[in-house]
Structure formats: C-alpha cells, structure tokens
Amino acid sequence: MARVSEDFMKLQSGYLFPEVARRIRAWQEKNPGEKVMKLSIGNTTEALPRYIADEMKRKIDLLLDRNTYTGYGDEQGDTPLREALSKHYYDEYGVTLSPSAFFVSDGAKSDAANIQSIFSRDSIPAIQNPAYPVYVDSNVAGGHTGSYDEENDGYSGIVYMRADASNGFVAEPPKEHADLIYLCFPNNPTGATATKDQLKAFVDYAHRENAVIIFDSAYSDYIETPSIPHSIYEIEGAEDCAIEIGSFSKNAGFTGVRLGWTIVPETLKAEGAEDGTVHRLWNRRQCTFFNGASNISQAGGIAALSKTGRRECMQLVEYYKENARIIYKGMKELGFECYGGIDSPYIWTGCPSGMTSWDFFDYLLDKAHVAVTPGSGFGSAGEGFVRISAYGHREDVLAAVQSIKERLG
Numbered sequence: 427m428a429r430v431s432e433d434f435m436k437l438q439s440g441y442l443f444p445e446v447a448r449r450i451r452a453w454q455e456k457n458p459g460e461k462v463m464k465l466s467i468g469n470t471t472e473a474l475p476r477y478i479a480d481e482m483k484r485k486i487d488l489l490l491d492r493n494t495y496t497g498y499g500d501e502q503g504d505t506p507l508r509e510a511l512s513k514h515y516y517d518e519y520g521v522t523l524s525p526s527a528f529f530v531s532d533g534a535k536s537d538a539a540n541i542q543s544i545f546s547r548d549s550i551p552a553i554q555n556p557a558y559p560v561y562v563d564s565n566v567a568g569g570h571t572g573s574y575d576e577e578n579d580g581y582s583g584i585v586y587m588r589a590d591a592s593n594g595f596v597a598e599p600p601k602e603h604a605d606l607i608y609l610c611f612p613n614n615p616t617g618a619t620a621t622k623d624q625l626k627a628f629v630d631y632a633h634r635e636n637a638v639i640i641f642d643s644a645y646s647d648y649i650e651t652p653s654i655p656h657s658i659y660e661i662e663g664a665e666d667c668a669i670e671i672g673s674f675s676k677n678a679g680f681t682g683v684r685l686g687w688t689i690v691p692e693t694l695k696a697e698g699a700e701d702g703t704v705h706r707l708w709n710r711r712q713c714t715f716f717n718g719a720s721n722i723s724q725a726g727g728i729a730a731l732s733k734t735g736r737r738e739c740m741q742l743v744e745y746y747k748e749n750a751r752i753i754y755k756g757m758k759e760l761g762f763e764c765y766g767g768i769d770s771p772y773i774w775t776g777c778p779s780g781m782t783s784w785d786f787f788d789y790l791l792d793k794a795h796v797a798v799t800p801g802s803g804f805g806s807a808g809e810g811f812v813r814i815s816a817y818g819h820r821e822d823v824l825a826a827v828q829s830i831k832e833r834l835g
C-alpha cells in the first residue's frame with residue numbers, strides 16, 4: 427500500500443495567506459460595495475518593461491519559424507544567459523564567477539525549496555525567525571527536522587536565529603552547530619539589509635562549522651545604500667561556502683513570466699566530499715528533475731541584463747521603491763514603529779501596544795479598509811508586527827495611505 431510521506435505530514439497547514447484571504451472575504455460580505463486596498467502581497471503589479479518584452483516577442487517569432495525553432499535547451503540554462511549573468515556579477519558587484527556556476531531556473535522559490543535535497547538528511551538547518559516560509563517548510567518536507575512543537579512555536583531540529591529590533595533584524599550566527607544557513611537580504615518580511623561585517627560573521631561561521639550558506643538575493647536590486655553588499659560573494663571566502671539564489675521576479679516584473687538562477691561555485695566545499703561535489707550534485711538534480719527554464723523567459727532574461735534592460739529594470743524597481751517611501755513616511759507620521767522600506771519593498775511596522783499581528787490586521791481592515799500581512803505568519807518572532815508591501819499601483823498605494831491617515835490619525 428502506498429503511504430504518504432511522514433515528512434510532508436509534519437507540515438503545519440499553510441495558514442497565513444489563505445487566512446488573510448478568508449478574513450478579507452468575510453469583511454467584504456459584511457461590507458458590500460466597500461473596496462479593500464491590498465498592501466498584503468509580494469506580487470508585482472506594473473507592466474513588463476518594453477525592451478525586455480519586445481525581446482521575448484522576437485523569440486516567439488523565431489519559434490514560429492521551423493528554421494529557427496528550438497525545443498528543449500540545456501537543463502542548466504542557455505549559455506548566453508549564463509554568460510550574461512556572470513558578466514553582470516562582475517560588472518556590478520566586482521565578483522568573478524564562471525558562467526558554469528550559474529544554473530538558470532524557473533524562479534527562486536523552487537530553487538530555495540529544492541536546494542536542501544542535495545544535502546544529507548541529518549543536516550541541521552539554521553533559519554532566521556521571521557523568514558520567507560519556504561526555507562522552513564522545504565526543510566520539514568525534506569526530512570531535515572522533527573515535528574512541530576506547539577509549546578516552542580517551531581519545529582524541533584531547526585536552529586531558529588531570532589531577528590528583532592534589538593539586532594536590527596539581522597541575526598548573529600548561532601552559538602550552536604548548524605549545517606545549512608539560510609539568509610535573505612534585503613529581507614522578506616522585515617526589509618532589513620546586512621552589512622559586509624554581518625555577512626562576514628556568517629562566512630566565518632560557515633568555515634568554522636563546515637556549513638553551507640544559502641543566500642537568497644531576490645531583492646538585491648532594491649539596495650541603494652552604497653555600503654550594503656548585493657551578493658554574498660562580495661565577502662571574501664564565500665565562494666567555497668555559499669550558494670546564492672537570484673530572481674528576475676522583483677526587478678524585471680517576471681513573477682508570472684518565471685525566471686531565476688542559482689549559483690553553485692565549483693569551489694564549494696561540503697564535509698566529507700571532494701571539492702566540486704555540491705556543484706556536480708546540483709547539476710545532477712537539475713538534469714534529473716528539471717527540463718530547463720522557458721526559452722522565451724530566457725530571452726527576456728538576456729534582455730534584462732543588457733544595458734537597456736538594466737535601465738528598464740531599475741526604473742521598475744524605482745517605482746516600487748517610491749511606493750515604499752510613501753508608505754514608510756505615512757506610517758511614520760502616524761507614529762508607528764517602522765523598519766525596512768529603504769533598500770527594500772517591505773515596511774515592517776510595529777503594532778500598537780497590546781495588539782497582536784492579527785488584531786492589527788483586523789483593525790486596519792475594519793477601520794481603514796487596508797489589508798496587510800500579519801508578521802506572526804512568518805514565524806513566532808514576527809508577532810507584534812505587520813508587513814506592508816509596496817507592490818501596487820501608485821494610485822492604490824496613495825489611497826491606502828490616505829485612508830489609514832484619515833481613519834486612524
């Protein structure tokens with residue numbers, strides 16, 4: 427008889443976004459005709475940049491002709507895109523990585539979820555609390571943890587690295603041993619960024635503990651503060667202890683188009699394995715379970731990394747960053763404790779005293795008709811905060827901030 431995976435069965439129900447949607451629906455039923463202004467999700471809203479879209483159209487024209495048609499490509503991604511990514515890292519971050527270190531994918535989420543599968547089951551994950559939920563859930567489903575422990579509000583076997591106001595939402599490396607260290611900067615949900623020294627502490631930890639860092643840089647283009655690193659490879663020694671995951675979703679507007687990449691340097695070390703083994707295993711994993719990213723998306727990716735494409739991406743990023751500034755300023759003026767929102771599209775906002783994340787969610791929905799995301803949904807340390815997202819049309823963001831000011835001010 428087929429039995430279901432005990433590891434998948436350990437997963438707690440995907441409570442956060444379905445519950446947000448359920449409460450919005452319930453509120454709308456009670457308040458027919460009233461519009462809810464949503465600053466709750468991390469989904470892009472603005473049109474694709476023109477040049478990037480035109481290059482994808484051009485690729486479709488090539489596919490319409492049997493003489494230029496192409497089917498399956500390399501599982502690792504098209505060589506020109508891998509070369510363009512390598513050049514991008516060199517030109518913009520001064521980092522040297524060979525094109526063969528880049529594995530093109532259908533987005534950062536699947537890579538962030540799948541990367542644990544090439545490490546031994548007894549690898550101990552260390553994850554910031556709060557965090558993008560994929561890191562915790564993929565480690566649970568991949569059998570790297572114990573069960574959910576209600577009392578501790580977390581899974582046994584995970585080293586939770588608490589990120590709160592006292593450490594500027596950047597945890598220090600843990601005191602205890604861990605094998606897979608998940609980091610995400612600029613951070614979802616807190617909007618925090620890490621300095622070179624803070625990242626160096628993790629690189630030093632990884633060297634000391636024979637650990638591997640998994641660095642999610644999905645929001646790197648939102649960084650404007652010059653001293654903040656965009657890539658973990660800006661830290662010396664990271665190329666033998668860190669994997670980096672990137673995305674075209676939040677800079678080129680590819681949330682629906684789908685395209686990302688993962689960097690696994692040939693020099694990456696893992697305990698008890700020859701150098702190059704992690705690279706070889708990720709290649710093996712991708713060749714076995716993945717048939718390559720869409721060739722239309724990859725044409726878009728190459729365009730996004732060209733001079734014109736980069737300009738377009740940064741204009742798009744600037745649009746969302748202006749939204750972030752509007753939200754940050756509006757919430758600050760009302761006296762709320764606010765973090766993030768500068769090198770990031772997320773504003774991590776403290777709840778009024780005595781309110782939980784869900785209380786404040788309900789309050790904002792009911793009073794201002796604005797939906798946000800309760801911080802506790804990203805981990806127990808997110809309690810007492812909500813995440814406000816800058817992804818939205820400018821007019822909707824302005825209306826939402828105005829409504830909060832009028833009805834809460």
Ligand code: PLP
Binds near residue numbers: 532558610644674
């Ligand atoms: N990583 C982080 C931290 C995210 O917040 C998101 C999406 O919101 C992703 C990855 C997903 O990126 P992609 O659309 O490339 O799968």
